[in-house]
Amino acid sequence: MNEFDLIQQFFSHANSNRTDVALGIGDDCALLQPKSGNQIAVTTDTMVDGIHFDSRLSPADLAHKLVAVNLSDLAAMGAEPCWVSLALTLPTSDSNWLTEFGAMLAERLQHYGVSLIGGDTTRGPLTLSLTAQGQLPAGTAMIRGGAKPGDLILVSGSLGDAALALQQDKLVALPAASIASLEQRLFRPTPRVELGLAIRALANACIDISDGLSADLNHILARSSAASGELLGAVIDADKLPVSATAVTVLGAKRAALNGLKGGDDYELCFTVSPDSLQPVLAAAEQCNTRVSVIGEINQTGQLAVQYQQQQLDWQAQGYLHFS
Amino acid sequence: MNEFDLIQQFFSHANSNRTDVALGIGDDCALLQPKSGNQIAVTTDTMVDGIHFDSRLSPADLAHKLVAVNLSDLAAMGAEPCWVSLALTLPTSDSNWLTEFGAMLAERLQHYGVSLIGGDTTRGPLTLSLTAQGQLPAGTAMIRGGAKPGDLILVSGSLGDAALALQQDKLVALPAASIASLEQRLFRPTPRVELGLAIRALANACIDISDGLSADLNHILARSSAASGELLGAVIDADKLPVSATAVTVLGAKRAALNGLKGGDDYELCFTVSPDSLQPVLAAAEQCNTRVSVIGEINQTGQLAVQYQQQQLDWQAQGYLHFS
Numbered sequence: 001m002n003e004f005d006l007i008q009q010f011f012s013h014a015n016s017n018r019t020d021v022a023l024g025i026g027d028d029c030a031l032l033q034p035k036s037g038n039q040i041a042v043t044t045d046t047m048v049d050g051i052h053f054d055s056r057l058s059p060a061d062l063a064h065k066l067v068a069v070n071l072s073d074l075a076a077m078g079a080e081p082c083w084v085s086l087a088l089t090l091p092t093s094d095s096n097w098l099t100e101f102g103a104m105l106a107e108r109l110q111h112y113g114v115s116l117i118g119g120d121t122t123r124g125p126l127t128l129s130l131t132a133q134g135q136l137p138a139g140t141a142m143i144r145g146g147a148k149p150g151d152l153i154l155v156s157g158s159l160g161d162a163a164l165a166l167q168q169d170k171l172v173a174l175p176a177a178s179i180a181s182l183e184q185r186l187f188r189p190t191p192r193v194e195l196g197l198a199i200r201a202l203a204n205a206c207i208d209i210s211d212g213l214s215a216d217l218n219h220i221l222a223r224s225s226a227a228s229g230e231l232l233g234a235v236i237d238a239d240k241l242p243v244s245a246t247a248v249t250v251l252g253a254k255r256a257a258l259n260g261l262k263g264g265d266d267y268e269l270c271f272t273v274s275p276d277s278l279q280p281v282l283a284a285a286e287q288c289n290t291r292v293s294v295i296g297e298i299n300q301t302g303q304l305a306v307q308y309q310q311q312q313l314d315w316q317a318q319g320y321l322h323f324s
Numbered sequence: 325m326n327e328f329d330l331i332q333q334f335f336s337h338a339n340s341n342r343t344d345v346a347l348g349i350g351d352d353c354a355l356l357q358p359k360s361g362n363q364i365a366v367t368t369d370t371m372v373d374g375i376h377f378d379s380r381l382s383p384a385d386l387a388h389k390l391v392a393v394n395l396s397d398l399a400a401m402g403a404e405p406c407w408v409s410l411a412l413t414l415p416t417s418d419s420n421w422l423t424e425f426g427a428m429l430a431e432r433l434q435h436y437g438v439s440l441i442g443g444d445t446t447r448g449p450l451t452l453s454l455t456a457q458g459q460l461p462a463g464t465a466m467i468r469g470g471a472k473p474g475d476l477i478l479v480s481g482s483l484g485d486a487a488l489a490l491q492q493d494k495l496v497a498l499p500a501a502s503i504a505s506l507e508q509r510l511f512r513p514t515p516r517v518e519l520g521l522a523i524r525a526l527a528n529a530c531i532d533i534s535d536g537l538s539a540d541l542n543h544i545l546a547r548s549s550a551a552s553g554e555l556l557g558a559v560i561d562a563d564k565l566p567v568s569a570t571a572v573t574v575l576g577a578k579r580a581a582l583n584g585l586k587g588g589d590d591y592e593l594c595f596t597v598s599p600d601s602l603q604p605v606l607a608a609a610e611q612c613n614t615r616v617s618v619i620g621e622i623n624q625t626g627q628l629a630v631q632y633q634q635q636q637l638d639w640q641a642q643g644y645l646h647f648s
Binding site for chain 1: 346347350351352353354355356357358360361363364365366367368369370371372373374375376397398400401403407409410411413441442443444446447448449451453455457458462465467468469530531532547
């Protein structure tokens, strides 16, 4: 028994006492009892020091973001989040770090009714990897490959603030509260769990926006084309992209739209619905107090086109890092 | 899409085409369909460069060991191994490394009928973390906390060769084949998956031996005492510990037994059975072509005692690194 075996004490309260955890931390395996007939949705996301985050993120931020990025993947399937396993590699067993990280991990998991069921804690360069599992009735998951020509394209929340928070040189003139609000989006994103569950029966395809809207929408087009045998495309009205007032202040309206189109790390949902389902989707989103915006349409052009004020935009030439 | 997003090509063949994988790699989550009424057993083990392994291990060794240490935890519960998620952090996207690692990963998973269902590949210091999942009928798992007074204690295979392989200064006089055989035990352990399934209905408690027999048997005693409200203990006949001829050659019989008692990383199973179940257990082990040895008995002394040739051994004073 070494110091790293003892670390589980910091995570002992990260347990929401789910009745479907037949055996939790402390044996060779955890034992879970999924609801009969349900499917299990599984995702893994890793965050590495110096690659995915820097010293601006506190241990609490790291716990918050680690839970968010994983639960965002469950949300994109419309799965109910249930259980997580944590692989934590740490340079030293720093009890202040562990206390702060463990408290936020517990708070976030409690918030979503999720249990920490196990994992492994090892010594080494700071690396955090979470495997999150959810449940949903068989055959009901939203997948990337279900988009159909004529579907409307929607996104939740607003886009681009996380990417803008990384461009520190642009933010120097901003009030501290505006910077804090951008950093909140980068450090502590909100996974759209409730929205994912609410639209599961209504949406044809869904993905969470981690690589940027244009990249992630392209994933939907590629998988849906492969699934249907049709060459699908899309047109986006960039002026309809939901962006924050801060982004418009810093970048101007058009660049804020481009930033929303290409910036990553927002963890919003992008999903497609047949026009018939729009009203029920808007009602479901309102029930969740989550803003959703119609931003475009799936077509059969085989490419992703972007318009701004009815003008075709040569958006791929306007590289994300260079459009300023 | 960066080079690390493309790495999944190296793992595309690590898929045993299980019919219970409704959706595999390539969406926000994998979707699994457990058998109705089954429980899911989940375990995570991480291996960090410079901590858990060194440059003596090839990429193929790493893949082999990563699968083995995780499937060993499933074996200890008696679960059928089904699905794994890989969190791989790599300094560079080295295609030779990835090809060799991916090929052995696929070979090992295929061997056990397990599918790679997803994960995450990131840039950073070499760290490998696997989350493995198995299935078993609800209520049938072997746990650490089920040992009862009077139970016989058994172990599979032989003990101590992995620990001996680390003591390179002791091995200089050995033939190369003997060193290779010891290193095989350290670098490419065999998880006792088939044995775990075969004894599941017969054993009262089980653990896999990763920290060393004495440490892991103490885990059984602690959990079984907590579960039963009795203060359980055990007596081990160290001369009955299964050790290799090479270990006896290098260390002598008594020190080989102590090495087997304390050395870790063998990934054998230690389990307890009521005397009535001994014959069926021996028959089940023979069906699996796996040697098992009776090495002691659970009692109510509240401590772990070790005998050698009927003499009580003050084994805790004989530290693992110092007994030579």
